Amino acid sequence: MSASNGSISSPYSVALFSGLWRENPTFRLLIGLCPPLAVTTAVKPALTMGLSVIFVLVCSNLVVSLMRNLLRPHLRIIMFTVTIATFVTICDLFLKAYQPQMSEILGAYVPLIIVNCLIIFRAEACASKSGPLISILDGIGMGAGFTIALCILAGVREILATGHVFDIPVMPKAFVPWLALQMPVGAFITLGLILGLINVLTRKKES
Amino acid sequence: MSKLKYFVQQSWLLLVSSFFFGLLIAVTNAALSGRIEQNRIAKLNALTKALLPDAERFQPLDTNIEVQLPDGSKEKATIFEAFSSDGQRVGWSFNAHGTGFAGPIELVVAVDKDFQKLMGFNVLASSETPGFGDQIKSDYYRRQFINAPADKLMLVKTGSAAAIDSQIVAITGATVSSQAVVNIVNTFLTQIKNQMQEKGLIGNVGQ
Amino acid sequence: MDRFTALLMGFLSVVLVNNFVFTKFLGTCPYLGVSGRLDRALGMGLAVTFVTALSGTLTWMVDAYVLTPLHLEITRYIAYIVIIAGAVQLVEMYVRKFFPTLYDAFGIYLPLISTNCVILGICLFLDVWGTNNLLEAVVVSTGTGIGFTVAICIMAGIREELILADVPKALQGAPITLITAGLLTLAFMGFAGMIK
Numbered sequence: 030m031s032a033s034n035g036s037i038s039s040p041y042s043v044a045l046f047s048g049l050w051r052e053n054p055t056f057r058l059l060i061g062l063c064p065p066l067a068v069t070t071a072v073k074p075a076l077t078m079g080l081s082v083i084f085v086l087v088c089s090n091l092v093v094s095l096m097r098n099l100l101r102p103h104l105r106i107i108m109f110t111v112t113i114a115t116f117v118t119i120c121d122l123f124l125k126a127y128q129p130q131m132s133e134i135l136g137a138y139v140p141l142i143i144v145n146c147l148i149i150f151r152a153e154a155c156a157s158k159s160g161p162l163i164s165i166l167d168g169i170g171m172g173a174g175f176t177i178a179l180c181i182l183a184g185v186r187e188i189l190a191t192g193h194v195f196d197i198p199v200m201p202k203a204f205v206p207w208l209a210l211q212m213p214v215g216a217f218i219t220l221g222l223i224l225g226l227i228n229v230l231t232r233k234k235e236s
Numbered sequence: 237m238s239k240l241k242y243f244v245q246q247s248w249l250l251l252v253s254s255f256f257f258g259l260l261i262a263v264t265n266a267a268l269s270g271r272i273e274q275n276r277i278a279k280l281n282a283l284t285k286a287l288l289p290d291a292e293r294f295q296p297l298d299t300n301i302e303v304q305l306p307d308g309s310k311e312k313a314t315i316f317e318a319f320s321s322d323g324q325r326v327g328w329s330f331n332a333h334g335t336g337f338a339g340p341i342e343l344v345v346a347v348d349k350d351f352q353k354l355m356g357f358n359v360l361a362s363s364e365t366p367g368f369g370d371q372i373k374s375d376y377y378r379r380q381f382i383n384a385p386a387d388k389l390m391l392v393k394t395g396s397a398a399a400i401d402s403q404i405v406a407i408t409g410a411t412v413s414s415q416a417v418v419n420i421v422n423t424f425l426t427q428i429k430n431q432m433q434e435k436g437l438i439g440n441v442g443q
Numbered sequence: 444m445d446r447f448t449a450l451l452m453g454f455l456s457v458v459l460v461n462n463f464v465f466t467k468f469l470g471t472c473p474y475l476g477v478s479g480r481l482d483r484a485l486g487m488g489l490a491v492t493f494v495t496a497l498s499g500t501l502t503w504m505v506d507a508y509v510l511t512p513l514h515l516e517i518t519r520y521i522a523y524i525v526i527i528a529g530a531v532q533l534v535e536m537y538v539r540k541f542f543p544t545l546y547d548a549f550g551i552y553l554p555l556i557s558t559n560c561v562i563l564g565i566c567l568f569l570d571v572w573g574t575n576n577l578l579e580a581v582v583v584s585t586g587t588g589i590g591f592t593v594a595i596c597i598m599a600g601i602r603e604e605l606i607l608a609d610v611p612k613a614l615q616g617a618p619i620t621l622i623t624a625g626l627l628t629l630a631f632m633g634f635a636g637m638i639k
Contacts, residue, residue, distance in 0.1 A: 059617055060472060061472065062468075062471055062472050063469055063470075063472060063560045067467065067468040096253070099249050100249065101246050101247075104249070104250055106528070107528050108249065110524050110525075110528060111250070111253070111254060111257065111524070111525065112257070114520045114521040115257035115261060115521065117520060118520050118521065119260065119264045121520075122264050122265060122268045122272070122517075123264075123268065125272045125275070126268040126271040126272050126275065127271075129272075129275040129276075129279065133361075136363070136571070137564065137567040137568060137571055140520045140567055141469070141560055141563060141564060141567070143520060143524055143563060144558045144559065144560050144562075145560075146472045149558055212628075212632075213465060213468065213625070213628040213632075214626070214629045214632070215625070216625070217621045217622065217624045217625030217628060218621070218625035218626075220621050221614070221617070221618040221619065221620070221621030221622035221624075221625065222618065222622070224617050224618040224621065225611075225618035225619075226613070228612075228613040229613040232612075254521075257521070258518070261517055261518070261521075265517045338461055339571060339572045340571075340573045363571065365466075
């Protein structure tokens with residue numbers, strides 16, 4: 030999946046940076062969309078989820094890459110899933126131990142990282158075909174892109190719905206909060222509008 | 237025999253890696269479970285202390301007090317005696333739970349030292365609808381329980397929320413969640429109080 | 444009769460009130476990628492319903508009769524995901540053998556389903572909700588699958604109409620689908636409070 034558009038960038042920097050914008054998993058590839066809708070009611074849970082995904086993605090990419098020559102074709106998917114499930118379990122334990130409030134807010138969405146299309150997609154498309162270093166960089170890049178997307182979405186929703194970010198008031202006092210953004214409606218609509226906005230920006234760039 | 241050999245040949249990687257993953261998880265769990273349990277206790281203490289500010293120490297009650305749940309099952313009640321820094325009993329607290337609108341609701345309920353007045357409740361866990369049932373955590377709803385008589389409470393749809401009596405005004409648009417909390421408090425409070433009076437742990441005062 | 448009412452309420456709850464797609468955001472990932480045709484949506488929904496009913500029941504049983512008594516709760520996620528993968532395989536083999544025409548209709552979606560958030564979601568939520576009997580687990584799992592089917596069929600139907608509508612270029616495709624989903628969520632919120 031390493032795209033080359035004629036530029037002389039090394040495969041390492043491609044792996045690291047493509048996930049940030051050009052192949053941003055949430056905004057461009059449109060995969061792994063359950064967390065962006067579910068945990069972006071505030072920036073702090075979004076950030077926690079993003080960092081958790083980076084952890085799981087990097088670990089699972091690394092392990093899958095190390096195993097890549099030993100994988101049997103029809104057991105591939107289950108190997109990926111078991112690997113991912115292991116690291117998600119470990120991540121869940123760390124969250125419960127060191128960030129109990131976040132663990133509670135994220136709730137069942139932490140184990141749902143296991144079926145996040147993003148992680149399995151990267152394992153299939155990149156880690157099972159590349160060396161360990163590229164896989165790690167890809168994990169960091171994609172994970173970072175995902176985290177940035179989550180934080181943008183959460184930032185919009187939190188600021189407009191409560192006027193605060195991280196308990197710091199941001200909007201002027203006269204602002205009436207748009208509570209609907211904190212509910213499922215708001216999640217879908219905000220993401221839809223942001224994707225629309227990105228379409229507009231991309232088309233302007235291309236023309 | 238060749239079928240077994242084929243099976244092992246195909247899936248050895250899965251079996252071996254499962255073993256290592258299992259080991260990894262077990263080690264992480266062993267390392268973190270102490271801290272996770274501490275977090276749970278710290279949270280319970282913090283929430284209970286918010287209801288009984290003078291309490292310094294919580295002593296679990298050894299006596300076996302059984303509560304019968306609405307579905308017929310029985311369980312041992314978790315009751316704590318709260319002591320101030322100079323060893324005086326300042327109140328009691330107990331854990332209560334039941335079914336809410338979107339899932340189970342877990343509460344910690346505090347009463348004064350003679351089980352005559354409620355000192356309020358805090359939500360330990362719930363998954364009620366944000367903006368609606370979630371409002372059971374709001375000050376508006378919870379304030380009605382503070383200093384209410386420690387007897388059967390009744391949910392009403394309209395009334396004066398400021399009046400402190402055994403009538404609790406429901407949250408607009410969240411009748412089910414509001415009723416659930418009242419039911420949970422009633423179920424546990426009345427049964428625990430009766431049994432504790434029978435066992436002579438608290439006085440049998442009328443008013 | 445009370446037990447039956449409780450089960451019926453539980454079923455209606457996951458289909459209408461606490462629909463997994465509209466209130467828990469699960470199951471939107473594969474849907475956005477797949478084209479919005481109604482018959483494909485129905486096929487995928489039915490396949491998902493089979494798998495959720497089977498997985499929900501199996502994972503609940505394993506959790507209740509094996510993991511909890513042996514204090515192996517920490518392996519819960521791995522156990523669930525393995526059971527789900529197995530259930531998908533089982534359903535695929537069964538459908539291919541006994542309903543070949545059906546297999547042609549929605550067979551392609553079956554491998555895709557093992558990463559469907561709804562399935563792991565219901566297994567996890569059965570645990571979070573404290574479901575404590577087998578019949579309830581079966582009913583709620585099946586209900587979740589049906590709720591998912593209802594949700595994506597409605598969305599597919601709307602998407603078919605949207606192709607003819609005059610959608611602004613920037614919003615075509617995923618954005619308008621998401622906005623539609625948001626409006627549907629709002630509509631489904633009207634069911635809140637239906638269950639007394």
